[in-house]
Amino acid sequence: MRKELHVLTNDRIYMKRGFYTSNNDLANILSSCGKSHKINLICRKSYNSLNYKINVPNLNIIKDSLLSENLYSNKTKLLMISITPFNVLKMININFILKTKIRGYVYLRSDGFKEYQSKLGIIGYYLYYFMFKIVTNNLKIIACSNKLSKVKNARLVSPSEIDKTWLSNIKNPNLKKPKLLYIGRIRKEKGIFSLISLLKKVKFQFNFIAIGGNQNRKITDKIFILKEIINFKSLKKKIDRSNIFILPSYTEGSPKVILESLARFRPVIIFDEIKHVKKNYYGVFVCKRNATHLYTTIRYILKNYSKIKKNMKKNKLILKSDFQLQFARIING
Structure with missing residues (x-):
């Protein structure tokens, strides 16, 4: 008989003719856990259709009205995906119902301290610190990187x-x-507006497409923000049509898009703030956040692409199956 696992996520789920999410990362995590657990998902509901189907047998969505009954009838093991206000309030409610600490894990996919500070300043930093302390006093940490702030063991x-x-x-x-x-969220903390500002200063011919906006926007004759639903097939095509991927974020944990670009032999430019995500990969170039160095880096990549491609063939890329095995071993432990 499969063990039961409660998964708490801030993500919204569309529940018509199956379960769908806008976050392929959530679908991947649930698939990892669903091979050995019956998943009870605590989430928010979406009234709009979403594009990633969650292929997990016996997935059960727990409604608030049934949460107390379900938790009492099972030895509670919880997996929280990211620290957010919604998740923290739900966890406090579960603690109150059970009147005891919960066993389980919190999975950190990014550096919340830096993200909240980028959005809300010093108030954001301390807001996240407050939530972080509540969660980590109850749950052990699974992390995508050993470079995340305040994360130990x-x-x-x-x-x-x-x-x-x-x-x-x-x-x-x-x-x-x-x-x-x-490709990603069009938000300040993702560095996209900083990148657009730099590209406006560069004096050569290029095309730049950013996918992930709320609407299609033409910034200049060279710079476009597009609203598109990206699935794996179209993601691969978009990467193939480009020759350089730029990840302008101020903070990242372990961005999967680097693996996706390198798999298609497309070099990646990142900036100093996230130089740790380069790891030992060939084809990832760390750039200073100024127009001159960005121009120099782009020109170098195009002039030396054949040599760079030869080196990129040496990369040993982590596959989805590797990640799922890593995650399942921790949850099953």
């Missing part, structure tokens, strides 16, 4: 969404001019 995993199909049928890029790509 965490169990480490290496997030990945790529499988072996990402490593085949790779198309050579068009190198006549820079075709730059960013």
